[in-house]
Amino acid sequence: MLSLVPTPIGNLGDISFRAIEVLKEGELILCEDTRVTKKLLSLLSEKYQIDFPKFEYISLHSHNEKEFVSNPNNIEQLKEKNCIYMSDAGMPCISDPGALLVDRCINNNIEYDVLPGANALLTAFAMSGFEQTTFSFFGFLPHKGTNRADKLFEVLSSSLTPILYESPHRLLKLLEEIATKEPERNLFLVKELSKKFQTTYKEKANELYATLKNTQIKGEWVVILEPKESVCSGVITEEDILKLSLPPKQKAKLLSKLTGKTTKEIYEELIDS
Secondary structure: OEEEOOEOOOOHHHOOHHHHHHHHOOOEEEEOOHHHHHHHHHHHHHHHOOOOOOOEEEEOOOOOHHHHHOOHHHHHHHHHOOEEEEOOOEOOOOOOOOHHHHHHHHHOOOOEEEOOOOOHHHHHHHHHOOOOOOEEEEEEOOOOHHHHHHHHHHHHHOOOEEEEEEOOOOHHHHHHHHHHHOOOOEEEEEEOOOOOOOEEEEEEHHHHHHHHOOOOOOOOEEEEEOOOOHHHOOOOOHHHHHOOOOOHHHHHHHHHHHHOOOHHHHHHHHHHO
16 A cells, blocks of 8 residues: 655645554655655654654655656555655645556555645745635746746646745746736735745735845745736637747747747748748
8 A cells, every 4th residue: 555645835834633643654765855754764763752663764766756756666665565755845646746656556455544634835825915716836937948937837827826845946037027027916925834934925016026136045935826817718819829029939839838839830820821
């Protein structure tokens, strides 16, 4: 059997009684980083006076997950042992590995369970005060180039409340990009959720950029954008995209998602027009 166990996102007190009980029965722990997991279990053991079993640890991260689930011997282990998957922090499968493991369990009739627990995405959403209860989660944006520009356009155009994760190294870049395109857009930011230095901000994009550009930015961040105004009906048309001052290749990618045509076909139409 496989159990996916969420881990605290900062505060050790957020581990659940159920997670502790599952860990006590575990034999094999698949973990995003064995060092992080061993440290977490050591801290839990010390804080709550728990004697965990001597686990077998296997590193399972985004770079080797596909290879792991393709190995029949590993699938057999999931059938025969009490296996646990833990990512470094938060809920497995949410901007973390785990989905391929779940898929293999389903396809091979392996019993599995997912425990509820700490999650930065939902915690930040509840803290934001934005009234719309539907949202789109975009995870981390691409670091640079046209992929980043395309994805940011998608985020800004969303009629659902867009939610992002961002690292301290790129937060200011993100705020500058949003402030340049939509300075009046309201944003909610929270860093270091559940930790000692948890901090929240809720201001317009240009105000947040001005506030933070001279600040030493630390910690992991969740960024929530106010959804596109209802006056826009949340509908992006071909005409809207054609009016954008973007290179033809970027326009072609966006139009492809909207129309279902291939990017190449649309690109050729744009060049010929």
